[in-house]
Amino acid sequence: MITISLCMIVKNEEKVIKRCLESIFEVIDEIIIVDTGSNDNTKEIAKNYTENIYDFEWIDDFSAARNFSFSKATQDYILWIDADEILDEVNKNKLLKLKNNLNQNIDALTMETYMCIDENKNPRVRVRRNRMVNRSKNFKWVGFIHEYIEIEGNIYDSDISIIHDKIKCIDDRNLKIYQKNIGLGNKLSDRDLYYYGKELYYNCMLDEAIEILETFITKDAWKEEIVDALCKIGECYLYKKERAKARDYFYKTFEYIEPRGEILYNIANSFEEEKKYKQAIQWYEMILNLPIPKNCNQCINLGCWRFKPHLNLCACYFEINDLPKSYYHHSKCKEINPLDECVIYNEEYFKSIIKG
Numbered sequence: 442m443i444t445i446s447l448c449m450i451v452k453n454e455e456k457v458i459k460r461c462l463e464s465i466f467e468v469i470d471e472i473i474i475v476d477t478g479s480n481d482n483t484k485e486i487a488k489n490y491t492e493n494i495y496d497f498e499w500i501d502d503f504s505a506a507r508n509f510s511f512s513k514a515t516q517d518y519i520l521w522i523d524a525d526e527i528l529d530e531v532n533k534n535k536l537l538k539l540k541n542n543l544n545q546n547i548d549a550l551t552m553e554t555y556m557c558i559d560e561n562k563n564p565r566v567r568v569r570r571n572r573m574v575n576r577s578k579n580f581k582w583v584g585f586i587h588e589y590i591e592i593e594g595n596i597y598d599s600d601i602s603i604i605h606d607k608i609k610c611i612d613d614r615n616l617k618i619y620q621k622n623i624g625l626g627n628k629l630s631d632r633d634l635y636y637y638g639k640e641l642y643y644n645c646m647l648d649e650a651i652e653i654l655e656t657f658i659t660k661d662a663w664k665e666e667i668v669d670a671l672c673k674i675g676e677c678y679l680y681k682k683e684r685a686k687a688r689d690y691f692y693k694t695f696e697y698i699e700p701r702g703e704i705l706y707n708i709a710n711s712f713e714e715e716k717k718y719k720q721a722i723q724w725y726e727m728i729l730n731l732p733i734p735k736n737c738n739q740c741i742n743l744g745c746w747r748f749k750p751h752l753n754l755c756a757c758y759f760e761i762n763d764l765p766k767s768y769y770h771h772s773k774c775k776e777i778n779p780l781d782e783c784v785i786y787n788e789e790y791f792k793s794i795i796k797g
Contacts, residue, residue, distance in 0.1 A: 443543050444470040446514035446576070447522065450497070450506040455481040456608055462490045464527040465580050468537045475510040477779075501618045504582035511582070517545065520573045526554070526605050535601045548594030549574045553602040557744075562779035564616035565748075568740040570600065585622070585638040616640040632661045634716050636669055647677040668694045675707060686712040702728045702746035705744065709752065718757045725750040725757065748777045755787060764794070 447469045466472065472491035476484055477499040487494055495513060497506050511519055522528075528536065539550075552572040555564035571590050574580045582588045584640060619637045623629070629637060634657045634666050641650035654677075655672045675690035694701075709724030728750045734741055751773040758767035771787045776782060 442541050443545060444516035444565075445518050445520050445540065445573070446471040446473055446512040447520050447724060448475070448507070448514055449522060449524060450475045450477060450510055451479065451483055451487070451524050452456060452477045452499070453481045454483045455479075455486060455569040457606075458483055458485050458524045459489075460606075461522065461524050461729050462487065464529070465522070465533065465536075466490050468528075468540070469535055470516050471514065473510050473512070473513045475506055486585065502585040504584055504622055507582040507588060509777070511576075511580075514576055517574050518543075519576050522572075523605070524601060525607050526603050527556060528601075528603060532601050532603070532609065535599075539601065543597075546595055547575065547580050547597045549580065549592045550597045550599045552599050554605050555602050555641070556605045556607070558604065558606060559778055561778055562736055564604075565744045566740060566742050567602075571596075572601075573599075573605070581716050581733045584632065586618055586633070601609050611642075616644050627696060631657065631662050632666070634660070635662065635666050638668075638670065642677060645680075647680055650670055653676050659739055664697050668697050669739075670686075670695075671717070672704060672707070679711060684715055700727070700731065702733075703742045705731075706745040706749060706753075709750070713753060713757060716760075718760045722754060722757050722761075725754045729775075748774060748781075751777070752783060758785040 445468075447465065449461075449472075451474060453528045454461075462472065472487075472493060474487045474491060474494045475497045476486070476487075476494065477497050483496055493513060495509070497509050499506070507521065510521075514572060516526050522678065527567045543550075549571055551569050551729060553567050553568050553569050557565035559565055564786040571592050572731070574590060574592065578594065580590050580592055580627055583591050615636075619629070634653060636658055637649050638653035641647075641653060651674055654674050658667055658670050658674075661670070671690045671694050675687040678684070678687035678690065688708055691704050705724055709728070712718075712724065713721035733743065733746050751770045755767050755770040755774065758764070758770065768791055771791060774781065775785045777786065
């Protein structure tokens with residue numbers, strides 16, 4: 442059986458850290474908590490689970506903090522999670538089974554992260570990430586924001602999923618760190634340029650985001666990041682109500698990858714917003730004919746592959762007075778998520794029509 446060190450960096454996580462540690466402490470062998478400046482009860486709560494609590498002066502560098510946490514680990518493998526993540530019973534048992542059976546020739550393991558959990562406890566978004574590493578390999582984190590572990594060797598894609606149940610809202614913390622580095626004259630790497638553009642997008646600085654991401658897509662970068670940058674530029678133009686221009690960027694992604702649900706959904710939705718319902722229907726229907734990816738490296742917004750197309754088709758068919766097809770797509774939505782607010786509203790509406 443292998444042993445596992447759990448390494449976490451935290452700051453002001455009193456609302457979630459107990460939930461996190463309670464979900465996982467029984468199946469790991471060591472807990473390392475690195476606190477980057479909490480002024481709440483985070484450390485006091487963590488003391489109920491471990492004595493290995495370290496203070497680390499925050500220097501606007503996530504990799505520095507994570508590498509410090511890794512340096513304190515003593516077990517065979519290192520697992521990292523964030524305080525707003527949990528392991529449910531099913532995946533806790535999978536991790537225990539993995540501990541009993543893992544070949545120590547494995548250098549690193551990936552796990553899926555489930556995000557944006559819906560009313561039925563199902564993820565709307567999933568992404569596969571490097572989560573556990575062989576301590577003897579001394580792998581390092583890279584990047585002061587949107588950090589990643591530089592990994593090579595024998596990598597195993599596990600069937601374990603971690604649930605990311607975020608409570609804190611997105612703020613401008615990361616954006617300010619980028620702006621600070623730019624102000625100091627530090628040159629951003631191509632990867633940092635990509636993430637800086639995304640932070641501008643998340644903070645609704647649309648023109649600035651477009652400018653930065655336009656620069657990034659000229660770089661010799663990873664295909665998936667180019668595609669995402671093109672999508673973010675397209676979404677910026679959607680927010681600016683320049684829908685035809687937005688579609689040009691979504692179409693551009695097809696030069697790099699096959700059609701995907703998220704991209705087709707944005708194209709379809711842009712036509713729907715222009716009240717071009719028949720065009721929108723064709724694009725939404727196209728999504729429903731695509732197989733949902735089972736296991737891939739890019740972030741998958743599952744809602745854009747089934748639930749949302751059905752919901753929008755319900756609306757589009759209603760607009761062109763095709764009530765049977767409208768109701769059909771409502772029924773598909775009801776199968777997927779009967780507790781969704783829109784589904785509940787539409788159910789009452791269709792009942793009123795039938796009664797009438």
